[in-house]
Amino acid sequence: MADTDRPMRSDARRNRELLVAVARRHLRLHGVTTSLEAIAREAGVGPGTLYRHFPDRDCLVAEVLRVENDELRAAGERIARDVGPAERLDAWLGEVERHVASYRGLSGPLVGALEGGQPTPLGPACEEMIATTTRFLAESQEAGVARPEVTAHDLVGCAAMLAWLGSTGPQGTQQADGARDILRHGYKVPG
């Protein structure tokens, strides 16, 4: 076993970055079921190259998601700073929903990776979401805004559901608005 941490060969790194960039666009346009071959084609590499860098679809998605994750973290910090305690949880969950909805069809895989029974490529993308939600939720519960029985997992699951519903068609957005309203009444302390 030679030293495995040799730096990546230059052409490899170039191809990898190119693939991620192209994948990002394709995911935005066609959702997570977009054709991997098309991505390879547009990046000007063979299918083999794509599959070597990203053994399966989830690995590629996870890589693309790392960037978006930074944006989500920033949103979390902004909310902690600018939004009052009463609306903080709502605002945060809205961001989570938007994040999960960023690529059509992402909600399914993400929910699947939520509970880290065995680690999946998407696991890291979830952990931070859960962690931040736990923080905001605990705050809200101590402030008497959120019901104590609710858990962070529940809430992230709810956000994912909303993201899913919102992406099921033209009126999905309206459906999701109604459901979001019900959910907000549901996790808050009545009154």
Place this chain on the structure above:
Amino acid sequence: MADTDRPMRSDARRNRELLVAVARRHLRLHGVTTSLEAIAREAGVGPGTLYRHFPDRDCLVAEVLRVENDELRAAGERIARDVGPAERLDAWLGEVERHVASYRGLSGPLVGALEGGQPTPLGPACEEMIATTTRFLAESQEAGVARPEVTAHDLVGCAAMLAWLGSTGPQGTQQADGARDILRHGYKVPG
């Protein structure tokens, strides 16, 4: 234009019924994305025959769903008869959720067909669900159990979301339990 209501030829009817029966089993096992070719193969007919009877996947699913719809209707009547007004809506929505969850991946297409902008093959399967939900909801609202702002479309959307969440993996069921609890708190009058 000859008389178009001539009875179907006997072999055609036989094949059609056979296809539906086989499709039913395959849908249960593999969800709505199951291979149509496999269904045709097992039914002993060519792909052409399948596509002639059911021009697209939704048409086949809709046909299979007609039977389950009868069961749902029966459940509705049972609930109206046996369940007290306080739990009636909960019980009904549970049935809707179970119905939508009967085939993995069905929730998406069903939600898409909920608002009948233009009629889809799955439209009829939705209308009755909406109608019954409207009835139970109105009852509950008059009884002061459900919040007046909630609509039947919202609730069916919620049931579909839960069905979706419950089918996303092993722990999806637990996730869905938590979300269902939140939703129930959300559509009821607090207190």
Place this chain on the structure above:
DNA sequence: AGGTTACCGGAGGCAGCCTCCGTGTACGGT
């Protein structure tokens, strides 16, 4: 400069979708 090794990329096998068309057969009229 030259050898080593990591990496490339395309060919190819497989499965699924859907269509088209030559063949076969159920049915209604005589």
Place this chain on the structure above:
DNA sequence: ACCGTACACGGAGGCTGCCTCCGGTAACCT
């Protein structure tokens, strides 16, 4: 009972996408 026709059958085949394997290429190290 027979026949003609229109309806239905089913398989071949074109297309796309997934994924693997391997001969060749070029980057890197000395």
